[in-house]
Amino acid sequence: MTATAYARRIAHVDQQVEQLRSLVTSGADLAAPVPTCPDWTLEELVRHVGGALRWSAFLVAHRADADVPDERIPLLRGPREQGDAGELGAWLDGSGRLLTDALRGAEPDTPVWSWFTDRTAGFWARRVCNELAVHRADAALATGRPYEVVPEVAADTIEEWLGIVRFAQRNPEVQDIAALRAGGRTLHLHATDAPTGLDAAWLIELADEGVVWSRAHAGADVALRGPLAEVMLALHRRAAPDSGSLEVLGDRALLDLRLERTRWS
Numbered sequence: 113m114t115a116t117a118y119a120r121r122i123a124h125v126d127q128q129v130e131q132l133r134s135l136v137t138s139g140a141d142l143a144a145p146v147p148t149c150p151d152w153t154l155e156e157l158v159r160h161v162g163g164a165l166r167w168s169a170f171l172v173a174h175r176a177d178a179d180v181p182d183e184r185i186p187l188l189r190g191p192r193e194q195g196d197a198g199e200l201g202a203w204l205d206g207s208g209r210l211l212t213d214a215l216r217g218a219e220p221d222t223p224v225w226s227w228f229t230d231r232t233a234g235f236w237a238r239r240v241c242n243e244l245a246v247h248r249a250d251a252a253l254a255t256g257r258p259y260e261v262v263p264e265v266a267a268d269t270i271e272e273w274l275g276i277v278r279f280a281q282r283n284p285e286v287q288d289i290a291a292l293r294a295g296g297r298t299l300h301l302h303a304t305d306a307p308t309g310l311d312a313a314w315l316i317e318l319a320d321e322g323v324v325w326s327r328a329h330a331g332a333d334v335a336l337r338g339p340l341a342e343v344m345l346a347l348h349r350r351a352a353p354d355s356g357s358l359e360v361l362g363d364r365a366l367l368d369l370r371l372e373r374t375r376w377s
Contacts, residue, residue, distance in 0.1 A: 113220040113221070113232075113234035115219075115220060117220075118219075118220035118233075118234055122216060124262060124265055125208065125215075125240055125241050126208065128244040128245065128248055129165070129205065129208030130205075130208075131248060132158065132247075132248055133204050135248075135251055135252070135257060136158055136200055136251075137201040139197075140154060140257075141154065142154050142155035142197060143155065143195070144254045146250050146253070148250045148253055148349070148350050149250050154251060154255065155194065155195065155200060157247060157250055157254070158204060158251070159200075160247070161204070161244065162190055162203055162204045162207040162208075163185075163188050163189060165208055166186070166188050166211075167180075168236045168239070169207070169210040170184070170185045170214075171226075171236065172211070172214040172215055172217075172218055172224050173217070175218075175223065175224060176224060176225045177225050178225050179225060179227075187203065190203050211236075214233075215236070218233035220233060220234035221233075221234060224236060226239075228276070238268065241265060241268075242269040245261050245265050245266065245344075246350065248261070249261075249350045250350065259345075261341050261344070263307055263310055263312070263340055266340050266341050267310060267312050267344075270301065270343070271314075273347065274316065278322045281322045281323065282322070295318075296317055296318070296320065297317075297363075297366055298317050298332035298334075299315075299316040299318070299332055299333065299367060299370060300313070300314070300330060300331070300332035300336070300337075301313065301316065301336050301347070302329070302335060302336070302343075303338070303339065303340035304337055304338055304340075304357075305339045306340055311327050312343075314327055314328070315327075315329075315330045316332075316370075318366075318370070333362055333363045333366050334360065334366045334367045335360070335361040335362055336353055336359075338357045338359055339357050342357060342358050343358065346371070347371070349371055353367055
């Protein structure tokens with residue numbers, strides 16, 4: 113990861129934490145259920161996000177060479193008081209600042225433990241930036257608020273997730289994802305509103321050796337096309353693939369297989 117890309121991701125983390133904090137403190141019902149994370153209320157979602165920020169901040173700040181137990185991370189679960197939007201928002205803001213300060217104190221290639229093949233501070237800048245993008249959508253859906261995402265972040269959540277799926281396919285215990293081997297059948301994702309300079313089209317092959325992808329405009333067994341943010345949300349199962357301005361062309365059953373076998377939580 114270049115220093116420029118690293119700095120942009122840190123800036124996007126800052127921005128997205130503030131967007132989520134603003135939603136929490138602007139009269140949202142913290143007890144509202146999150147339809148895309150049915151086991152959580154909005155408050156539980158926010159506590160999950162803030163805990164992830166603090167956990168990754170601790171890893172980066174301490175240059176961890178292994179995972180750390182939860183009890184070592186201060187205020188991991190959030191404020192003691194339930195239902196206090198001001199306190200929850202302040203905790204979330206502080207969680208974000210811990211992470212961005214830790215990231216800015218490191219280089220993108222600084223060694224830091226992760227559960228992925230990339231074990232650097234750059235991995236955590238990317239991972240948290242993209243997790244925020246998806247969970248902000250969850251919060252927007254729970255509250256009926258509008259959702260916006262920077263195009264480069266939306267595109268990167270797609271590419272990162274394809275890499276995570278391929279990584280998970282190496283583990284035979286992850287049966288749902290390991291089963292995503294469809295003899296080389298293909299899926300095309302096409303964003304119809306990508307800004308100039310962002311090639312937001314992907315050809316994904318569900319190969320027997322694992323998911324393979326490239327940025328390409330090409331024919332496929334099934335295509336999902338529409339606005340980039342909507343394509344991203346559908347891929348992460350935050351929207352139905354035939355909702356909004358999205359269009360499915362070709363083998364819908366293959367797309368449904370891809371979606372039901374993977375989920376971002």
